Amino acid sequence: xxSLAQLVLLHTQIGNFLKEMFMDDMxxxxxxxxxxxxxxxFSIILLFLRLTGKKGIRQLSIFEVAIIIALxxxxxxxxxxxxxxxxxSVIAFATILGFYRAITFIAAKSSKAERIIEGTPIYVVEDxxxxxxxxxxxxxxxxxxxxxxxxxxxxQVGQVKTAILEPNGKVSFFYYxxxxxxxxxxxxxRDYEKKTTEIHTKAHYACSNCGFTTLLEETVPCDRCQxxxxxxxxxxxxxx
Numbered sequence: 001x002x003s004l005a006q007l008v009l010l011h012t013q014i015g016n017f018l019k020e021m022f023m024d025d026m027x028x029x030x031x032x033x034x035x036x037x038x039x040x041x042f043s044i045i046l047l048f049l050r051l052t053g054k055k056g057i058r059q060l061s062i063f064e065v066a067i068i069i070a071l072x073x074x075x076x077x078x079x080x081x082x083x084x085x086x087x088x089s090v091i092a093f094a095t096i097l098g099f100y101r102a103i104t105f106i107a108a109k110s111s112k113a114e115r116i117i118e119g120t121p122i123y124v125v126e127d128x129x130x131x132x133x134x135x136x137x138x139x140x141x142x143x144x145x146x147x148x149x150x151x152x153x154x155x156q157v158g159q160v161k162t163a164i165l166e167p168n169g170k171v172s173f174f175y176y177x178x179x180x181x182x183x184x185x186x187x188x189x190r191d192y193e194k195k196t197t198e199i200h201t202k203a204h205y206a207c208s209n210c211g212f213t214t215l216l217e218e219t220v221p222c223d224r225c226q227x228x229x230x231x232x233x234x235x236x237x238x239x240x
Contacts (some may be wrong), residue, residue: 040086041075044093063117067100118167125163128182129211132225145171146187156234157211158184175238183233185211195229204233 045068074092078084107114123131124145145163148171154160159181162174176182185206186192195208202217212224213233221228 037078037086041078041089044090045071045075063103064100067096070096121167121172122165123162124165124171125157125160125211127162128158128160128176128184128213129224130157130209132210146192149173149187153239155188155236155238156184156186157206158182158213158233158235159238160184178237181235181237183213183235185213185231186234186236191234192231195231197228197230199230204235205230206233 071093074089074096078086078089103117107117123133125131149157149160149163152171152173154173159175160173161176164172166172183204183206185208192208197219199205199216199219202215204213205216206213207222207225207227208229208231209227210222210225212222214223216230219228219230222230
């Protein structure tokens with residue numbers, strides 16, 4: 001059992017530890033200082049976003065996301081550092097904005113520079129199958145893409161004639177008419193998880209790796225990618 005003096009000492013030590021961890025030497029005057037500078041820096045970030053003309057995160061390219069990260073770094077220090085003034089950060093903001101304007105001007109004048117800075121569209125689906133170029137480029141996150149497709153009302157890949165991953169991360173879908181929908185790889189979780197390496201029943205199957213669809217009655221490697229994991233294909237029409 002602890003004595004009363006030991007309990008008091010332990011309580012004091014815990015209190016000092018928590019105070020040092022959460023407050024340190026901060027006083028209420030410095031807290032107000034943080035609030036005011038945070039509001040100023042946040043307003044400057046909002047102003048920058050307005051000057052870029054972008055309406056949302058999904059419209060930002062990788063280059064612009066990097067700019068936002070740089071702005072956040074420049075804004076962070078004066079928010080919490082009592083000795084860090086706002087003006088140096090404003091100068092950093094102006095420099096970043098000037099750099100951004102110069103780069104976008106160059107991109108507007110040169111299509112090659114624009115491709116380097118902004119990136120290029122990537123074909124993810126072509127003719128109801130996944131593009132092998134997208135898979136080989138290591139930019140293809142299948143789970144994320146399946147989620148994008150489901151949000152667009154797509155239940156199987158054969159409903160999609162072409163899908164393009166735009167430089168801003170948005171996916172553009174172009175669909176087959178209902179009377180031209182192909183057998184394709186189902187992307188609803190319960191259907192997709194019914195993958196198999198053992199085929200004993202004649203049916204249309206889709207390769208779980210590349211989406212190639214064919215009529216099978218026994219297990220064989222995919223003609224397109226040589227994988228041997230299959231899912232019963234679906235010819236369901238798109239809803240919505």
